[in-house]
Amino acid sequence: MSDLVPQSQLTRKDFVSNQDVRWCPGCGDYAILNTVQKFLPTLGIPKERIVWVSGIGCSSRFPYYLETYGFHTIHGRAPAIATGLRAANPELSLWLVTGDGDGLSIGGNHLLHCLRRNVDLRILMFNNRIYGLTKGQYSPTSEQGKITKSSPQGTADHPVDPATFALGCGGTFVARSIDVAAAHLTSVLERAAAHRGTAFVEIFQNCSVFNDGAFDSFTDKSLAAERQLHVQHGAPLRYGKNGELGVRLNPRILALEVIRPGQDGTTDADVLIHDETNQTIAHLLTHMPFAEFPVALGVLYAVERPTYDQGIAQQLETANGPRDLDQLLRGTSPWTVL
Amino acid sequence: MSDLVPQSQLTRKDFVSNQDVRWCPGCGDYAILNTVQKFLPTLGIPKERIVWVSGIGCSSRFPYYLETYGFHTIHGRAPAIATGLRAANPELSLWLVTGDGDGLSIGGNHLLHCLRRNVDLRILMFNNRIYGLTKGQYSPTSEQGKITKSSPQGTADHPVDPATFALGCGGTFVARSIDVAAAHLTSVLERAAAHRGTAFVEIFQNCSVFNDGAFDSFTDKSLAAERQLHVQHGAPLRYGKNGELGVRLNPRILALEVIRPGQDGTTDADVLIHDETNQTIAHLLTHMPFAEFPVALGVLYAVERPTYDQGIAQQLETANGPRDLDQLLRGTSPWTVL
Amino acid sequence: MNEPTTDRTSVQPQSTVMRRSGAVVRFAGDSGDGMQITGDQFTTSTALAGNDLATLPDYPAEIRAPAGTLYGVSGFQIRFGSSDVFTPGDSPDVLVAMNPAALRTNLRDLIPGGLLVVNTGAFTQANLDKAGYTSNPLEDGSLAGWNLVALDITKLTLTAVRTVALSTKEAGRCKNFWTLGLMLWVFSRTLDSSIEWIEARFKRRADFAQANILALRAGYAYGETTEFSHVRYEVPPAKVAPGLYRSISGNTALAYGLIAAAQVAGRKLVLGSYPITPATDILHELSKHKALGVVTLQAEDEIAAICSAIGASFGGAIGVTSTSGPGMALKTEALGLAVSTELPLVVLNVQRGGPSTGLPTKTEQADLLQAVHGRNGETPVCVLAASTPANCFEVAYEAVSIALTHMTPVIVLSDGYLANGAEPWRIPSTAELPPIARRELPPVEGFRAFERDPETLARHWVAPGTPGYEHRIGGLEKDATTGHISYDPVNHEKMIHLRAEKVARIARGLPPAKVCVGADQGRLLVVGWGSTYGSIHEAVRRCSQDGLSVSHLHLTHIHPFPPGLGALLQRFERILVPELNLGQLSQLLRSEFLVPTRNFNKVQGKPFHVEELVSAIRTELEN
Amino acid sequence: MNEPTTDRTSVQPQSTVMRRSGAVVRFAGDSGDGMQITGDQFTTSTALAGNDLATLPDYPAEIRAPAGTLYGVSGFQIRFGSSDVFTPGDSPDVLVAMNPAALRTNLRDLIPGGLLVVNTGAFTQANLDKAGYTSNPLEDGSLAGWNLVALDITKLTLTAVRTVALSTKEAGRCKNFWTLGLMLWVFSRTLDSSIEWIEARFKRRADFAQANILALRAGYAYGETTEFSHVRYEVPPAKVAPGLYRSISGNTALAYGLIAAAQVAGRKLVLGSYPITPATDILHELSKHKALGVVTLQAEDEIAAICSAIGASFGGAIGVTSTSGPGMALKTEALGLAVSTELPLVVLNVQRGGPSTGLPTKTEQADLLQAVHGRNGETPVCVLAASTPANCFEVAYEAVSIALTHMTPVIVLSDGYLANGAEPWRIPSTAELPPIARRELPPVEGFRAFERDPETLARHWVAPGTPGYEHRIGGLEKDATTGHISYDPVNHEKMIHLRAEKVARIARGLPPAKVCVGADQGRLLVVGWGSTYGSIHEAVRRCSQDGLSVSHLHLTHIHPFPPGLGALLQRFERILVPELNLGQLSQLLRSEFLVPTRNFNKVQGKPFHVEELVSAIRTELEN
Numbered sequence A, B: 001m002s003d004l005v006p007q008s009q010l011t012r013k014d015f016v017s018n019q020d021v022r023w024c025p026g027c028g029d030y031a032i033l034n035t036v037q038k039f040l041p042t043l044g045i046p047k048e049r050i051v052w053v054s055g056i057g058c059s060s061r062f063p064y065y066l067e068t069y070g071f072h073t074i075h076g077r078a079p080a081i082a083t084g085l086r087a088a089n090p091e092l093s094l095w096l097v098t099g100d101g102d103g104l105s106i107g108g109n110h111l112l113h114c115l116r117r118n119v120d121l122r123i124l125m126f127n128n129r130i131y132g133l134t135k136g137q138y139s140p141t142s143e144q145g146k147i148t149k150s151s152p153q154g155t156a157d158h159p160v161d162p163a164t165f166a167l168g169c170g171g172t173f174v175a176r177s178i179d180v181a182a183a184h185l186t187s188v189l190e191r192a193a194a195h196r197g198t199a200f201v202e203i204f205q206n207c208s209v210f211n212d213g214a215f216d217s218f219t220d221k222s223l224a225a226e227r228q229l230h231v232q233h234g235a236p237l238r239y240g241k242n243g244e245l246g247v248r249l250n251p252r253i254l255a256l257e258v259i260r261p262g263q264d265g266t267t268d269a270d271v272l273i274h275d276e277t278n279q280t281i282a283h284l285l286t287h288m289p290f291a292e293f294p295v296a297l298g299v300l301y302a303v304e305r306p307t308y309d310q311g312i313a314q315q316l317e318t319a320n321g322p323r324d325l326d327q328l329l330r331g332t333s334p335w336t337v338l
Numbered sequence C, D: 001m002n003e004p005t006t007d008r009t010s011v012q013p014q015s016t017v018m019r020r021s022g023a024v025v026r027f028a029g030d031s032g033d034g035m036q037i038t039g040d041q042f043t044t045s046t047a048l049a050g051n052d053l054a055t056l057p058d059y060p061a062e063i064r065a066p067a068g069t070l071y072g073v074s075g076f077q078i079r080f081g082s083s084d085v086f087t088p089g090d091s092p093d094v095l096v097a098m099n100p101a102a103l104r105t106n107l108r109d110l111i112p113g114g115l116l117v118v119n120t121g122a123f124t125q126a127n128l129d130k131a132g133y134t135s136n137p138l139e140d141g142s143l144a145g146w147n148l149v150a151l152d153i154t155k156l157t158l159t160a161v162r163t164v165a166l167s168t169k170e171a172g173r174c175k176n177f178w179t180l181g182l183m184l185w186v187f188s189r190t191l192d193s194s195i196e197w198i199e200a201r202f203k204r205r206a207d208f209a210q211a212n213i214l215a216l217r218a219g220y221a222y223g224e225t226t227e228f229s230h231v232r233y234e235v236p237p238a239k240v241a242p243g244l245y246r247s248i249s250g251n252t253a254l255a256y257g258l259i260a261a262a263q264v265a266g267r268k269l270v271l272g273s274y275p276i277t278p279a280t281d282i283l284h285e286l287s288k289h290k291a292l293g294v295v296t297l298q299a300e301d302e303i304a305a306i307c308s309a310i311g312a313s314f315g316g317a318i319g320v321t322s323t324s325g326p327g328m329a330l331k332t333e334a335l336g337l338a339v340s341t342e343l344p345l346v347v348l349n350v351q352r353g354g355p356s357t358g359l360p361t362k363t364e365q366a367d368l369l370q371a372v373h374g375r376n377g378e379t380p381v382c383v384l385a386a387s388t389p390a391n392c393f394e395v396a397y398e399a400v401s402i403a404l405t406h407m408t409p410v411i412v413l414s415d416g417y418l419a420n421g422a423e424p425w426r427i428p429s430t431a432e433l434p435p436i437a438r439r440e441l442p443p444v445e446g447f448r449a450f451e452r453d454p455e456t457l458a459r460h461w462v463a464p465g466t467p468g469y470e471h472r473i474g475g476l477e478k479d480a481t482t483g484h485i486s487y488d489p490v491n492h493e494k495m496i497h498l499r500a501e502k503v504a505r506i507a508r509g510l511p512p513a514k515v516c517v518g519a520d521q522g523r524l525l526v527v528g529w530g531s532t533y534g535s536i537h538e539a540v541r542r543c544s545q546d547g548l549s550v551s552h553l554h555l556t557h558i559h560p561f562p563p564g565l566g567a568l569l570q571r572f573e574r575i576l577v578p579e580l581n582l583g584q585l586s587q588l589l590r591s592e593f594l595v596p597t598r599n600f601n602k603v604q605g606k607p608f609h610v611e612e613l614v615s616a617i618r619t620e621l622e623n
């Protein structure tokens, strides 16, 4: 990406395609689109080098609304398609949009392999805990017992947590944000853009029609301070209106607990310092039971590991074997007929 | 499973089918088969209530050699097939055999969903870190850089760790054993059999033809004591010829470290006590870098969570809606034509 | 008003009642306007009035498109009559348009001179813009060719419900019942069934119930007052077989057919499915019936869905999977396993527009060759196709019966048109349902998993849990009797023929091919399959009544074909095969019987118009 | 020795050399006996001797079955001759059996009186038991019908290599070279190429090299000594076109064809593949050629494999995926996406025995209808079939060329027989390869992603990274020029026809259908496709030489068919279609041309014998 475009040259408008946006009124996808359209010009990457790939679902309509290259593929397969695209052209800035159904139900396997291979690619998973496009069935992230059209008595399925799954697959970058939290989401997108390898970003997204208010318990303005833990590398894990709350590790039970530093014999020093390169901290953050604990947001985990693309590039360089076609076709023991 | 068979009535022989066993000479699968055939009679479950389901691969030939019901299905899909079988008949004792390719490459998605749903089912994954049946290509558990027929320059893929993956998927029982460690494997199988829900057991299995000696670095007799950590619920995590080594948590860096209790100012009390219900300990055990640390074997994690089957059974009981066919067909507003 | 009758009777002084043999009415409005409810209620009252009928909703492809947009228009069409009704009708006689977008997208279908009821309250500048109107059609004279009735339904509704304490938004929502009330008046119906429905629906919201009833009555009253000076119609009851009836959609009928068969067979029904339009409602419907022992698994994908169904069948239950379009493609590998292991299985494919994601909400018949040929290897399965919404019940029932009797997977083809369309259905009593035989277990001694019934060639189905019959099955080639893995060349060939022959023998139990309209020989045979039944039937009847030598044969059994089909085809000079694809059944007929079929194809995501078929038939007979 | 000649020449005093026009030799032994190497080396020397030839290995289905078992037998057959050789031969003239199991499984194929070389050293009681012999065939007279040469090759080998310090096990391993030496003597060959190979192979193990060479020479010497009193043969060189030759298997030829096309087209080649027998060697081969810019991705499954290929094609590379059997079924959904987005793509299907997992190591032609019809919706793709191992090169090359020129997926059908079979191939020079045109980019101004070339109907292929052409594609139906999502009914129908027509127009660039043996009209036309080329060709030639009115037409282009095919078929009284399935091409011909084809099918996981075809042809002509 040598020839970057001066940031000033591109504006939000350059990234707005001529297609009507067709989500339901009030859908969280609008907010994400808006944030992304504002964010893209700041990357300084020419439009033609940016590609958005998606699967199928409401969320996966995303690429149509961006004036970049785009591929609205088939259900669950976007990571596999993006992997091939990357192999064809390692110079692109690749972005993938998926849903909780697309990415974790039908597409779970491709997500796993993309993450472990560390393909250089940013994955935005719009998690609305429901199948939007097919009009409201439970998804793998729907809470157990959820009543939907396909589960009139509530689901028997235990949900999977996207971030925990991504860590279990060996992901090198795992983050979370919220559809309408424009500033926070932008900062997470910036980090994702800078990451070399697969950056996995879960975005809590409100489906105003089939799962309205699914995240209100922590996204509601009145609750945000007490229910959101915004993590920052090197900073203590504090939250609350005035940062009066914190989490610390209880080494006896090897689990986190909420404290009010200064009370009950606890001090500021007890608060765990976030280290985004520490798998165990990431693990603890994704395993905090909600309500008792806040929801951890921001970059939970980020480490460097060689990317799949680098591996391929290196092999192309160091390969031996025939270097021209004639040599290949001749092989080692041809014979001549006169 | 009310009417159990007195254990004395069945013997190993009862579980040996009349099919020739067709693995390569020296294959680790033989040892596993032998252990399983000896183990099954001890369950006290009548043969007809035991079912072995498998995918495709050398390992997946397993069901043919057991005189129980068996289903050798298609590549990667055994967990999905077993889920349906369980829904049809919740009274069966269900066992599944898969390989690292079958279970984690093509079948990763079904494994994920089986684990999160906690279908009552025991999964034995024979991990030989290679594709055996197709004659030696790398698998998702092959170490990075491995040279195989399909990776003449070494792989660019970072492997996935089966136990870490299973934990990330929300598995309720995660264990490890070794093909030739008959006694250890038997004890793990006993625990798996007793578990309600999906019991995931990774078995390190030597492929004597395409990946011979893959696990020698810790399975070799001379190295076993120093390179294997046999975990036991409630017992300290100690190993070494005379148990002289142990692992403790360094709370500063939230990571494990190897100590010799009694040396360097450490004591027996520093050694971490294994708690198989603690996710964080399971996480730490599966993340120990090998050679610096030993390989953790045994039941790494085991908790109770309602099974998918129980959920279904409960719904069948509590369902309302028409209870007979005529009522269903009539619906709520039929009309009569005379 | 395709076929107006001339009887006029005057039942009430202030309005003329015109007797008609039938009518086609379409309600169209914004997704939020509640047109589907209006349509459903109008349907119920029509059924109670004793008319035969057929309905078809037309949902927008978007979930909930922004209000007022063209792609947010939702429609519902009903055709009813005093004689047999086979399709929801080509062109409406009456169009109700609740906003400019609805008018714009639907007007072209309304017959010239048809009754056009428009809600002027929604004709704001903003809505006109969204619909792409540069001038207001209510004012520019462009509606002159129709019988326009322009009313401010929004305002009339607000006035009607003003006594109930509701927000303006809530009050405005009642306008669909106001409209319903008016249309019930137009067609001389009573309000009873709609009032009943409203009361049940809003049991816990008395205010809503009250407001909707007020709106309904107001709409009806509006008709009775002099303000609405138009004619009133009466469609006399149709002569239908006596019995207990209900209205049923194709998807519901499929679900019920499966449940009925499972009950009769005394087996558990296990559906493994993954949501996909337009098949999802089958999953929804079946998931409501756990009280009847139905287990539904919403699988992680279509592959897991069919696999769980196969697992269930292995376990002795009736394994079923339902899907559409891309989902069907994903199931083809596992379908091969079911063929190889000779397990019963039912696969419901509710076809939609392709290729790929295609047109998810539109109908098409383009998966026929995939059903017959779309697997690796020689992998025969039985293929059935449903022809009307109610027929979906019978076909699903038969599919289970064949799967169990012949130990084979059966694919049932439905489509988006059948799935959502509805028609009256005479409810069978349990006793009327054909029995589904259960084979006895063979002796334990010497049991071999692939020994076959000499007549059907079906192997025995012994589920895990049965003592003494322990055996293993799998997808590798197997010995023709023991079922053990066999690489023997001659055995393989034998198995290839056995599997093919087993499916071919299903034909032995089928009724011979028979025309349903016309003579069984003549100049032209129109051969159809699936959801085109209604349109073809009506077109052929019409031509036949006009004295043309044309007959209609409709195939439910595609693989194997019914006995006598070849001979029947030979008895006609010409064979016309109308399909909503590029000629797939036609190819099968040509290759099997070497008959020179002629294709008539339409691939627009929509059913045939009867008129299109009539003219295609005339063209064939003229050339 | 199917066609023995009578010339006898005596070149050396102690043995008689008999001149023959050709021979079929089969080496059979335990998987561990190294028979594939023996076969390969014998092949090289045969090629160098100027014979035409064809070879076929026969691997056991098990990875490495226990030594001595019947299912652990590995075989290699070669046929060579002084005139054109089209198949590896029906029945061997010479059989080398290295152990009892090899004897038992192969003897039935040996022609009566054929030369039978047996290694008595392996005829232990244990091995006889494993092979299921109740009495020793070497002693019980059951081999009387053949020309038996019983030698203790194990012992002779150990003696030959005793001067090299090796373990007995290592020394014993050299017996395949001893055997090779003997057979090279029998067929009057030199040892040079084998010695060269051994030296290269064991560059780092001088002791192994030395021992194997000693064994090889000893075997040869054994022939020259009086001990081996049998005749010696000489097969004079064949008349083949001059040029540089090599031996090539079908899988390697497919890989090379792709690389060659990518080089000529100036595009990156990206293979996405998942291992599956018998297609895996394509992945193996291509993964060796990163130095030529070939990227291979071993995907997590077949779906990811084709999807990564589609992603690569979207990115401007040549996306290819290779598979077999169940893997092909899994790719059908994504194939629909490639059709809908009109991206180039090559899918290699190396067919194997089905259904389901079936017979992974056996050959079959039963995926033809799947290739043509096996997708949801109207989803046309181009289908090509390779007919010989070397022809795989041309067909793979043509597939890339068509995919790029017509912007369409192309399925190439090969099978297990072609994949592993080998034959001499005249190596083309790069300059000889047909050009693959690259279309110029349209003007940026007003670019529309689905505007088409008026001749081919191909859309433009503009990869991400190209400034100014930013656009979006996807699997929903799209506007026929802009490519934007379109739910318009008429546009849909237009697109359905455009996609079909685009593929149909590929035929415009194809050579007209032409018979390859016989007259272009007559009593019988034998129509084949794919790997049956050799057997049909030889059978028809033989019958034709015998004066029968029979011709051979072999199809490479299955969809679309080549121009003129229908007319050609009409010029024959009868059409016989031999296939290794239940009649799939036959169905396509019948439905397309309404010709009464007659099927001749074999589904045993094995190729046709020439004899079988000859008698089928005779039967047709007699009835």
Ligand SMILES: Cc1ncc(C[n+]2csc(CCOP(=O)(O)OP(=O)(O)O)c2C)c(N)n1
Pocket: A056, A057, A058, A059, A060, A075, A098, A099, A100, A101, A102, A103, A126, A128, A130, A131, A132, A133, A134, A139, C274, C275, C276, C277, C302, C326, C327, C330, C357
């Ligand atoms: C192979 C296939 N199966 C099923 C579908 C139907 N389908 C479309 S989107 C979807 C799920 C959407 O859920 P999610 O990914 O969470 O996206 P959302 O709509 O909620 O943004 C399904 C099941 C399909 N298009 N293709």
Ligand SMILES: Cc1ncc(C[n+]2csc(CCOP(=O)(O)OP(=O)(O)O)c2C)c(N)n1
Pocket: B056, B057, B058, B059, B060, B075, B098, B099, B100, B101, B102, B103, B126, B128, B130, B131, B132, B133, B134, B139, D274, D275, D276, D277, D302, D326, D327, D330, D357
């Ligand atoms: C759909 C499908 N794809 C590919 C294959 C080929 N195949 C058979 S087994 C196998 C992998 C085996 O590896 P693993 O699961 O690790 O089992 P192992 O043989 O090592 O025990 C593959 C790729 C197949 N049979 N079916």
Ligand code: SF4
Pocket: A022, A023, A024, A026, A027, A028, A029, A058, A059, A128, A132, A133, A206, A207, A208, A209, A210, C063, C064
């Ligand atoms: S259904 Fe839900 S996710 Fe989909 S567009 Fe509507 S609000 Fe958004």
Ligand code: SF4
Pocket: B022, B023, B024, B026, B027, B028, B029, B058, B059, B128, B132, B133, B206, B207, B208, B209, B210, D063, D064
């Ligand atoms: S290939 Fe490997 S895993 Fe397979 S049977 Fe042989 S030794 Fe065992």
Ligand SMILES: [Mg+2]
Pocket: A057, A099, A100, A101, A126, A127, A128, A129, A130, A131, A132, A139
């Ligand atoms: Mg969702």
Ligand SMILES: [Mg+2]
Pocket: B057, B099, B100, B101, B126, B127, B128, B129, B130, B131, B132, B139
């Ligand atoms: Mg393996």
